[in-house]
Amino acid sequence: MDLYEHQGKELLRQYGIETLEGVVATTPDEAREAAEKLGGTVAVKAQVLTGGRGKAGGIKVVKSPDEARDAAEQILGMDIRGHTVRRVLIEAGAAIATEMYLSITVDRTARKPLILFSTEGGVDIEEVAEKSPESIVRLHVDPLVGLLPYQARELRFSAGLEGDVAKGVGKVLSNLYEAFTGADASLVEINPLVATEDGRVLALDAKVTVDNSSLYRHKEIAELHDVEAADPQEQRAQEAGLQYVKLDGDVGILGNGAGLVMSTLDVVAQAGGTPANFLDVGGGADAEKISAALDIVTSNPEVKSVLFNIFGGITRGDEVARGLMTAIERSNIELPIVVRLDGTNAEEGRRILAENTPQNVHTEETMLDAARRAVELGRG
């Protein structure tokens, strides 16, 4: 789960990391008020769960409350990479001396947290990695031991930091690691991390991603989840415990297991069709879930045919069949549906379907045949 900048900063503040003073506004007038309260030069920043808002015009630095109002008027409602701006953060100004980059992510290969630091902040770290890789300091942390004092020293000396900045960055590093583990984050990124002219080190931006699997133990973070931001169908899928991604084609696809569904998409494409979505019903999907899944897929008006590919392991064929029957009955689906059922309790599932097959449901033995049939039926 991604946090908005202002939420991420709130989290960082809880872990002792300094930020600039800021106020969230949802209307131009609120923005004006906030700017008045903060005084002086302020930044008006679009709150969106995507990068590149600066280039897209989502950040404006203004010198008066009225200008703040105007800036907010422009930014609110703006579309940035498919995300609509619903809130802006009005943030106080600061005299910035240097901009740095600091993040902690999970390195899957090393199976350890990875710290990245660069004295070149404020730009894409990928760009920095390309242009001046020597400016990036990389440090792995042992998950059981945690961050050690010597690692802060390595960062400091490798990056050539000195004086107050070295001290400030060291403190932020240790607090950020606490935030990373404490909030079960898979990413905490401060870009830029700035040193002010008076020697303070503070987070000018914050990107925090919290591991969804851990949300049961972070109720306060789970509550931040922004339902408005998601596509309504993706939102509905998430509530039903399904993984749904909308795509541009016309063959609706359901299956169990991310790998099998991805492979089904590929096979549909190889058969000359274009997938309308990715939908994984997950392991052990019961009738209720299958029914919800079919509803979601068919609610996309582009969908011309549906391919239903189940290879049961933890998912049982009989339940899948029952869910399918329920969904078809309930939603009165008339689109052609091609079903391919294999694995655990598949025979029982096929029996249920055979006993009561509606006109529009077709069964196929193999994945390849099922894909071809779905593409063919979709063409009318």
Add this chain to the structure above:
Amino acid sequence: MDLYEHQGKELLRQYGIETLEGVVATTPDEAREAAEKLGGTVAVKAQVLTGGRGKAGGIKVVKSPDEARDAAEQILGMDIRGHTVRRVLIEAGAAIATEMYLSITVDRTARKPLILFSTEGGVDIEEVAEKSPESIVRLHVDPLVGLLPYQARELRFSAGLEGDVAKGVGKVLSNLYEAFTGADASLVEINPLVATEDGRVLALDAKVTVDNSSLYRHKEIAELHDVEAADPQEQRAQEAGLQYVKLDGDVGILGNGAGLVMSTLDVVAQAGGTPANFLDVGGGADAEKISAALDIVTSNPEVKSVLFNIFGGITRGDEVARGLMTAIERSNIELPIVVRLDGTNAEEGRRILAENTPQNVHTEETMLDAARRAVELGRG
């Protein structure tokens, strides 16, 4: 550093472990007041840094403030295994259903914390280990991973605990582990850990030993250090950073390194003498320390001769020699002193001694010869 029962309980309470209400008293009248305040039956318990106070009459259960006063009068000033009782703990009563044992120590061989639990509490764990070893549950904790929920389950099922008691013990275990690591303890022991008739689980006694090497990061615990309890010479040695243990013989012994000093004691015994003390000046001992060490050894009136055995590594022979000269001059020591100097800068040390040897200082080449000479000189 050992904590008194009342200090140990204060620590346990800080970590969420329940104890009975109690008040420390240093006079019979204070004891009376405390008993009045607590009301009902109270226990008057000698506060000493040794075991076996129950058998020695150091604990009395009384039913009125006057009785508490009388009990305190008897117990205060009592000598228990060489320790004078200077304080009593007046503690409220409780309806006890069962007595258990719980401790966490450092297992040197496994290099891990070791939890010991027994449903047979209130008696020496060594006795329990002998009589009914099957009643003792042993669990090692991985230092980096910490205590895990499954370990509390293992303890519970192995010991056959049920209901509120199982829950209560589980909670105490997890809090005690926090206390053990949080206070840098080398031992935390609750004996007995009791379940009351109304289902609470609480610590009726507390024995806590804090690692001396960690005291720099536990100022509040370091301040509890009881200077009254120690032998004055041992106390003085500790302040000077020396390891001193008084023994019953008449050959004063100083050396560098615990092993070498122990071995020197052995060699003196083999030469027919009896060691008056163990004194390790430690590594890198400078003139000041050597001087203090010699003062401490010779302040014991039983000492007839002194054996000074130095094999320098981190300790430098020249500094040792200078320290020895300083101490002899300053304290006007007239006892025979046998010096054996070897190792780092030993030649320089021997030169310093040779240049300026007082009458009563004798040098020997080997440890064995030095021991024989010291024994011989002690006999006059």
Add this chain to the structure above:
Amino acid sequence: MAILVDNDTRLVVQGITGREGGFHTGRMLQGDTNVVAGVTPGKGGQDFEGVPVFNTVEEAARETGANTSVIFVPASFSADAIFESLDSGMRTVCCITEGVPVHDMLKVSDYMRMLDATLIGPNCPGVISPGKSNVSIMPQDIFLPGNVGVVSRSGTLTYQIVNELTQRGIGQSTAVGIGGDPIIGTDFIEILKKFEADPETECAVMIGEIGGNAEQLAAEFIQSEMKTPVVAYIAGFTAPEGKTMGHAGAIVSGGDTTAQAKSEALRAAGIRAATNPSEVAELVAEALRKG
């Protein structure tokens, strides 16, 4: 021989009385698996379809000689269950459970470095050595004893590919689903190493996905260390960039983590890379013919 599980496997099921644990224990009992014990705290002394249930893994191991465990307990208790099985002497542990927090797994996988043990998963279908032992939720009827080792990040895609192999009469030595989570106990390379060392495995199948660089690292390993022929398949040719496709691991964030890029890297390392499950079986047949 087979790898990880075989005729010597004595299995304890953690969470045996739960819905999934119970269901799959029943299925494993129908197969060749020697399920010697189950564990559910508080249900010690009961039995489940003839399998004795214990309160702790330690007790189960002591009483039954269990040496392998499979975990079906809820995600919030899974890390604890893994530690319990490792500390009780299990040397192969399969964690089927989905949704185990990443930071829990970071600690577990760090702890594994201290031990000579193998953790498969979490969020995986388990391990099956057909005709020997089934420690999985995989539909065992589709498997056939044989000489092809299968390793996969995906569960159901594994079934699909195994099914294709079996239908062509190609049997499997062991099939391992390593799981699709960001932090897993055992990766491709560790399993491929075991297949390489297994005299019974004559060909290995590696089933990958978009996202991450595990397949590229495996390609390097295969090229430099393996004599056993390997057939690979990467799912997700049609996945758009920047979208998470189900598995936490399956997110495409840059050009070189796409299925195309991975397949090309594999081919560049001289590895047969298929574009769909049927083709996998064809390439395996070809590899076995050429030896």
Add this chain to the structure above:
Amino acid sequence: MAILVDNDTRLVVQGITGREGGFHTGRMLQGDTNVVAGVTPGKGGQDFEGVPVFNTVEEAARETGANTSVIFVPASFSADAIFESLDSGMRTVCCITEGVPVHDMLKVSDYMRMLDATLIGPNCPGVISPGKSNVSIMPQDIFLPGNVGVVSRSGTLTYQIVNELTQRGIGQSTAVGIGGDPIIGTDFIEILKKFEADPETECAVMIGEIGGNAEQLAAEFIQSEMKTPVVAYIAGFTAPEGKTMGHAGAIVSGGDTTAQAKSEALRAAGIRAATNPSEVAELVAEALRKG
């Protein structure tokens, strides 16, 4: 051959600009030790008696190929220094510092289980392979190259015994002071195992103390696993019960941790046990004669 340190040892001194670190570096430089680097944070770029000083061990290792470290930093920073040297690739680490907190050492020694590295100490005199490398605070003049391995919980007592050996013309392959703290990186058995595997070591001397049961465990190991003859000596025959004698480890709390009990256990296991340092040398001479 020798164990732990030899002609291939490239030493980095952590805390080289401190009082003790500087003094002993000077002494090591006088001997056969290849001191390639020193580390003192903030003093990188300086040099100490010709040895380049770096800010971090990582940098020192990268620039000089250091493979072994010796630690003189204060006790409160020692655990961090050990982690730093291990993470920077040092495979033999000697921590000389006294007074390292026990809980710090519990974490360090747990971490060691993940690595193929050896930590000697803390609170130890270090390791010396006479004529090859001296990574210690031991007075190297008393050592003589030879074939007797020495392992000890005590520093100065080791010098005493080595001196007795050298005066009789008996040289040493390697002498290791493992330290007297409750939690140490390497124990008797681990060192004895290395002596047993070292073709150059023809006899081993084990110097123990009252307290604990390390010597009894070593006795079992010697009896069952070693062909190399071992001479043992336990200090503390005159120590009273219940008193701590300097070393945190040297507390006698029960009958079987006394010097008498330990010496008896050793003799019962067929091991030569001396009663004073001179006797050690005599028994070693005897063991070497009998082969």
